[in-house]
Every structure is written in C-alpha cells, then in structure tokens.
Amino acid sequence: MTAYIVRRVLFMIPTLLGIMLVSFVVVQFAPGGPVERVIAQLSGSDTGATSRISGGGGDFANRGLAQSGAQIDAVSSKYRGAQGLDPEFIKKLEAQFGFDKPAYERFGIMLWNYARFDFGKSYFRDVSVLQLIKEKLPVSMSLGIWMTLLTYLISIPLGIKKAVDDGSAFDTWTSGIIIIGYAIPGFLFAILLIILFAGGSFFDIFPLRGLTSDNWSALPWWHKILDYFWHLVLPITSMAISAFATMTLLTKNSFLEEIRKQYVLTARAKGCNRTQVLYGHIFRNAMLIVIAGFPSAFIGAFFGGSLLIETIFSLDGLGLLSFESVLNRDYPVVFANLYIFSLMGLVINLISDLTYTWIDPRIDFETREV
Secondary structure (H helix, E strand, O other): OHHHHHHHHHHHHHHHHHHHHHHHHHHHHHOOOOHHHHHHHEEEEEEOOOHHHHHHHHHHHHHHHHHHHHOOOOOOOOOOOOOOOHHHHHHHHHHHHOOOOHHHHHHHHHHHHHOOOOEOOOOOOOOOOOHHHHHHHHHHHHHHHHHHHHHHHHHHHHHHHHHHHHOOOHHHHHOOOOOOOOHHOHHHHHHHHHHHOOOOOOOOOOOOOOOOOOOOHOOOHHHHHHHHHHHHHHHHHHHHHHHHHHHHHHHHHHHHHHHHHHHHOOOOHHHOOOHHEEEEEHHHHHHHHHHHOOHHHHHHHHHHHHHHHHHHHOOOOOHHHHHHHHOOOOHHHHHHHHHHHHHHHHHHHHHHHHHHHHHHOOOOOHOOOO
C-alpha cells in the first residue's frame, strides 16, 4: 500500500501542472484583464464587480492616476480605452501586475510560488490571498461539511430501507418525494424557504443573513452553538435537496444489486438472519460505490454548489469570492482557489481509495497501476 500511495502522490504533480497550465493558457486569451479594469476605472466605464468592492479597483486606479501625472493626447495602445492616458502610466500598471514579463516566465514564477504555498496579494484588495481565503473559509467549510454529513447520515439509511422494502408503499411514496426534490433547483428552493420561514410572507423563524447573530460574541457557549446551527438550517436544506435524491437512489440501487447475488442466498441458507446478511455481507460490498462518490460530493458541496446559496443568504464564502475574482480579473485569487481545490480533490480521491481497503480488505491497490 505504501508504494501505491507514493505513486499516487507523485501522480498529483503532473495533474496539478496540467490543470494550472490549461487554466493559465485560457486566461491569456480571455478578453479583459486587470490592466483593462484599472483603465475602465479611470475612464468611469467600469460597471463590473470591481466597482462594488470596497478598497478595490477604484482606489487602485486613483492612486495610479496620481502617479501618472495627468492625461495627455490620445496615443495608440493595445488596451481598449487607454487613449488619453500616459504610456508610462500604462507601463507602470503592467509592471505592477507582472505583465511586463513574458507569459512563460509569469507561469514559471507562479508555479514556484505555489509550490511553496505563496499565493501573493490580491490585485484589487490590499491583503494577501491566503488571508482572503482564511476569512472566507469558515463559511464554505460550514456549508460543505455539514451538508455532506447530513446527506450521508440521512440518504444511506433511507436508501438501505428502500432497497430492503423495494416495491412497497414506503418505497413508492419516498421515491416520489425524492424525485420532486431533485427536480427543484437549489436556489429556487432557497427562495421558497425564505418566503415561508425567513420573514418573506409567512413565518419569521430563521435568520436571513450570515452564520451568526450580531450579539454572538456576548452569548454563552451553548447558545453560540445553537445560534450557529440556527443560521445554517435554511442554506444547508437548500443545498441538500438535490443531493439527497442522488445519494439515496445510488445507495438503494447498489444494495439491490448486491441483494440479488448468489452469496446472499448462500448466507440465508446457512441460517443468517436479516440483519446479519444485510450488515455482515451486503453492506461492505454495496458501500463501495457510495464511497466512490464521496470526493465529488464533498468538493461540489464545499465549493461549486455554494455560490448561489452564499449569494441568496448573504454568506461571504469562497464561492462568492471566486466568482467576484473571475469578474474582476483578480488572477492571484482565481488561480489560488483553483490550485487549492484541485489539490484538495486529488487528496480526497486518494483518501477515498484508501477507505476502500478499510471496508473491503480484499481490494489490493498494490497490484494496480495508477
């Protein structure tokens, strides 16, 4: 197993390199950029996300304009909207963002820094990228961890029950509810919950903003815990509505497939009761496919699926940070998030494979090629 782990860890290096290289190349051909953002701020034509960030591109542009001295007659420039700006100021902007270097050199510097987990500073916020991520991480961790945990704790027992009682009335009506829940988009369900339970039109039971109340620091420790989970009820429910369906049906189908195999009939013929057959024989084999879906479910809940929910419930997490950074062309934040979550995905996939061997010792990855 040690050799397999070493091979997988070494395989992460070219995988990360490929992800970063493709993303870097795409960015080079994407229209716009941080220099164009500052120019748009100077010309008063910036209507993007940068204009909404406090201490962001507008302040940076004003500082740059003061350094440039003044505007001059129209000059040719490769940047749209740069006419009337001092060419020396444009060069200073390029040097400030690192665009005075060729692309291959910038990519090499980025890889060297990222290998040391040095992600630099945000272009439009006077703060390091790691500090930004640290500030937003609690929100995304809260959403991702609790949503994944809640999904597995409910969906796996429900899926097993549906498999054991396949075709019963319980299986039929729960399938109907699950399919309806899967068909409802998470953001739409979030709006429905707000209307019903967050003071929209009916009840005012749950809070609408943030992870904690304004007086959270003054509350006793037990009240802090309750307040924290009280704020999580609506966003977690909104995110989990479709995940429940996927995990429940996956668990049911996996158990049904194992129940119909010959070794189950043999176990029953030897006198094993229902519980012994289900959890002593079937569970270990059926859970393999469920575990295989854990990495994608966790990463999806942790990052990809949280953007709209964070926006609707005013939760300032990594999803919203990454989205705004893409709009603002804040490349250090964009690439840092990409690097961190790609690395997390690779590590969690490795942990998932190792969990296979814990559930079923018959699996031996040493004999497999990566």
